[in-house]
Amino acid sequence: MKKTVLVAALAAASMGAQAQETTLRLVSAFGETTTYVKHMTPWIQKVNAEGKGLVQINFIGGPKAIPTFEVGTSVRNGVVDMAMTTGAFYTNLMPEADFLKLTQITIAEQRKNGAFDYINKVWNQKANMVYLARMVDETPFHLYLTKKIDKPDLNGLKLRITPVYRDFFASMGASLIQTPPGEVYTALERGVVDGYGWPIQGIFDLNWHEKTKFRVDPGFYNAEVSIVMNQDSWKKLSDKQRAYLQKQALALEAMNGTWPKLNAEETKRQSEAGIQAIKFDNAFREKAYEVAWAAATKQSPEHAPQMRKLFSR
Ligand code: 173
Secondary structure, three states: OHHHHHHHHHHHHHHHHHHHOEEEEEEEOOOOOOHHHHHHHHHHHHHHHHOOOOEEEEEEEOOOOOOHHHHHHHHHHOOOOEEEEOHHHHOOOOHHHHHHHHOOOOHHHHHHHOHHHHHHHHHHHHHOEEEEEEEEOOOOEEEEEOOOOOOOOOOOOEEEEOOOOHHHHHHOOOEEEEOOHHHHHHHHHOOOOOEEEEEOOOOOOOOHHHOOOEEEEEEEOOOOEEEEEEHHHHHHOOHHHHHHHHHHHHHHHHHHHHHHHHHHHHHHHHHHOOOEEEEOOOHHHHHHHHHHHHHHHHHOOOOHHHHHHHHOO
């Protein structure tokens, strides 16, 4: 009799412990050796160290676990609980995903002016996702080339793209081929493409600098990489667990201050690697925004105009 009571008590205690601590499975749409995973890793360590008995994050891996362009669907369906990814990789769920590149204010400002809540409303409804934290900000995209151009005319060039660059590069006459980041090096090496779009940071991660001769300035848009979460997994958490994750989301965003410095260092590193800047005037960047907002408004007449107001300076 005594023994039965003890066993029951132990079982209850262990169930209690399980109910308190939840482990969330997270995948990355970017490779495990990249700048973005390096930026996220200390954060996961912090979440796990401070979240003992409450919330743990189990980093499953990069595109070898789930291919880059399938990560969004996996989060929506709850195959994983969380992902580090960018909107351009899950436009199959909703066109609005890619509009986050058009923010001209920081994520801290987006939390203040209502943009963050607006994003969450759309993400909840259309993708079954919670938009938890933006971990790349204040970072322009660029066009990188293996051949020189002397005006913003991309006729005759074949470029590697994602939805980020599609309409802008097409508007200058380029032919386009979409690939995940993991296939850029091979495409360059085989001469399948004459260039690619990518943010100012990260081209050394997968050795693209070996094949890159030119970078076009100015940069355009604002690279977005974020942590998103399955909405059902979010709802299953206790209030305390949700508050903890929100606190840690802010801690991750507080690390965004390092990007401008890192970007300046990367620009220097590119020039030291022999990559030459091709400089166009600011009309190049302005056209990038014009083309993208026109496309956005067509794709989402309901949300694009409001997002434009909330995202602009
Ligand atoms: O793969 C890409 O070029 C892309 O869309 C992207 C978006 C944000 C950060 C890095 C890459």
